[in-house]
Amino acid sequence: MLELRNVTAGYGHFTALWDVSLRVDTGEAVAVVGPNGAGKTTLMRVISGLVPVRGGTLAFDGESLVRRKAHEVVARGIAHVPEGRRLFPRLTVVDNLKMGAFLPAARRVYAESVERVFALFPVLAARRDQRAGSLSGGEQQMLAIGRALMSRPKLILLDEPSLGLAPVMVFRVFDLIRRVREEGYTILVVEQNVRQVLKLVDRAYLLEVGRIKMEGRAETLSEQDFVRKAYVGL
Amino acid sequence: MIEPIFLAEAAVNGLLLGGVLALLALGLNLIFGVIDIVWIAYVDLVMICMYAVYFLVMVYGWPVWLAGLLSLGLGVLLGIGVHLLIISPILTSPPINQLLATGGLLFFLQSAATFLWSTDHKSVRLTLPIIEIAGMFLSFARLIAFGLSILAVVGLYLFLTRTYMGTAIRAVSQDREAMALMGASPQRVYLVTSAVGGAMAGLAAALLSIQYSVHPFFGAAFGPITFMVCVLGGLGNMLGAFVASFIMSEIISIGGVVISTEMGYVIAFLVFIVMMFARPGGLLAKRE
Numbered sequence: 001m002l003e004l005r006n007v008t009a010g011y012g013h014f015t016a017l018w019d020v021s022l023r024v025d026t027g028e029a030v031a032v033v034g035p036n037g038a039g040k041t042t043l044m045r046v047i048s049g050l051v052p053v054r055g056g057t058l059a060f061d062g063e064s065l066v067r068r069k070a071h072e073v074v075a076r077g078i079a080h081v082p083e084g085r086r087l088f089p090r091l092t093v094v095d096n097l098k099m100g101a102f103l104p105a106a107r108r109v110y111a112e113s114v115e116r117v118f119a120l121f122p123v124l125a126a127r128r129d130q131r132a133g134s135l136s137g138g139e140q141q142m143l144a145i146g147r148a149l150m151s152r153p154k155l156i157l158l159d160e161p162s163l164g165l166a167p168v169m170v171f172r173v174f175d176l177i178r179r180v181r182e183e184g185y186t187i188l189v190v191e192q193n194v195r196q197v198l199k200l201v202d203r204a205y206l207l208e209v210g211r212i213k214m215e216g217r218a219e220t221l222s223e224q225d226f227v228r229k230a231y232v233g234l
Numbered sequence: 235m236i237e238p239i240f241l242a243e244a245a246v247n248g249l250l251l252g253g254v255l256a257l258l259a260l261g262l263n264l265i266f267g268v269i270d271i272v273w274i275a276y277v278d279l280v281m282i283c284m285y286a287v288y289f290l291v292m293v294y295g296w297p298v299w300l301a302g303l304l305s306l307g308l309g310v311l312l313g314i315g316v317h318l319l320i321i322s323p324i325l326t327s328p329p330i331n332q333l334l335a336t337g338g339l340l341f342f343l344q345s346a347a348t349f350l351w352s353t354d355h356k357s358v359r360l361t362l363p364i365i366e367i368a369g370m371f372l373s374f375a376r377l378i379a380f381g382l383s384i385l386a387v388v389g390l391y392l393f394l395t396r397t398y399m400g401t402a403i404r405a406v407s408q409d410r411e412a413m414a415l416m417g418a419s420p421q422r423v424y425l426v427t428s429a430v431g432g433a434m435a436g437l438a439a440a441l442l443s444i445q446y447s448v449h450p451f452f453g454a455a456f457g458p459i460t461f462m463v464c465v466l467g468g469l470g471n472m473l474g475a476f477v478a479s480f481i482m483s484e485i486i487s488i489g490g491v492v493i494s495t496e497m498g499y500v501i502a503f504l505v506f507i508v509m510m511f512a513r514p515g516g517l518l519a520k521r522e
Contacts, residue, residue, distance in 0.1 A: 050411065069419070086409055086412040088404070088405045090404070091405060107398065151417060
């Protein structure tokens with residue numbers, strides 16, 4: 001479904017990703033883990049078109065996404081839940097969801113999409129007319145995920161969904177992602193919380209200083225290997 | 235001592251002036267809030283549209299309402315043109331360059347108007363009645379201008395809150411990158427915003443044409459007060475700009491009657507300076 005081959009990308013004179021190759025198949029949940037500054041967020045931004053690809057190939061459903069702008073990438077079925085959630089704080093919950101369905105194809109099924117998101121996250125229905133900025137951290141994460149679902153994506157990119165949440169909420173967010181998975185969505189998730197995320201996904205990649213250092217099936221990759229590699233460097 | 239009836243008349247006139255002022259302030263503030271660039275030449279676009287109304291009515295004999303509609307259309311075209319030709323290439327430039335570019339447009343329009351049409355004051359001669367309501371004498375032209383302004387403001391409000399594009403315009407002002415991730419092309423949102431801002435300028439031009447004569451320095455006369463209203467309301471804050479329009483127009487109108495017309499403006503600017511110290515973020519800004 002999504003395939004990156006030898007992707008290089010960066011900002012200005014700085015190269016954040018070197019020769020990154022990665023693949024996500026339909027129906028899979030895949031994680032990218034690694035320490036701070038490894039290039040995880042850049043990887044997500046490259047896939048969704050916010051950061052241009054400098055070298056290598058990036059394809060989705062057989063079509064190249066190289067040089068595609070962010071708004072064109074969404075139209076092809078990739079929804080990006082960015083780091084820090086990036087809600088529209090002064091819009092209501094409902095208006096945030098409406099913006100998730102901005103594309104014409106998504107607008108046509110807006111009513112049904114809203115029902116589905118509210119069924120998945122009932123608390124959002126109760127808060128529908130509140131400003132997004134007034135929600136708690138966990139509710140904001142639900143809204144960010146719900147907003148992404150509104151575009152009816154084939155693939156969801158989740159960037160650090162548990163970042164900045166209270167420990168109790170971290171568990172709930174992983175539970176949310178599990179529920180989204182059960183709905184049949186394909187997921188690519190970036191996380192620092194290695195132990196939790198490995199329980200959730202089928203496969204995982206370890207990214208370190210801009211390069212893929214390890215990859216494999218989640219159950220065969222022991223958490224210790226990853227943690228040692230990623231954080232202790234042994 | 236001034237008779238209460240004159241004060242009442244001034245207050246009503248202030249209210250009527252506030253309507254058109256609100257139109258201008260909202261147009262300018264919308265563009266600033268979304269694109270993050272102040273169109274210094276905004277009221278000079280109004281001046282160009284006013285000349286269009288003048289020539290259509292006085293030279294070509296068009297009815298005023300039709301010339302007004304064309305002015306609105308011209309405003310849309312000017313808004314789109316300014317965005318594509320001037321704003322778009324300098325979107326990521328330092329703010330000082332953006333200021334210089336739109337300021338350059340101001341001088342260009344002023345000089346071009348002086349060159350083409352001379353500095354004569356030109357007015358659309360309309361014989362609209364003065365009506366007497368409860369002892370106050372009010373200009374019918376002002377009443378029409380106020381009514382249409384309020385209709386346009388309501389229309390703008392409905393557009394920004396009820397439609398996908400309008401909501402997207404508000405969303406972009408809060409987080410442009412996130413809105414790109416929703417599938418909205420920033421360039422398209424900017425274009426629609428500029429067109430709407432231009433439409434407000436074109437409509438304001440039509441409504442000002444029936445009250446004031448036009449000259450190349452019309453922008454210099456009406457521009458400062460428009461910017462002041464935007465800043466007083468909080469740059470980018472639509473509700474604030476709306477409220478500030480009426481506060482400023484009332485001060486000018488009542489101050490003008492109580493002391494003198496010039497002093498009305500002096501007091502308005504004085505209030506503005508004091509308010510900038512008291513509430514630098516604008517009238518409705520929340521204290522951090």
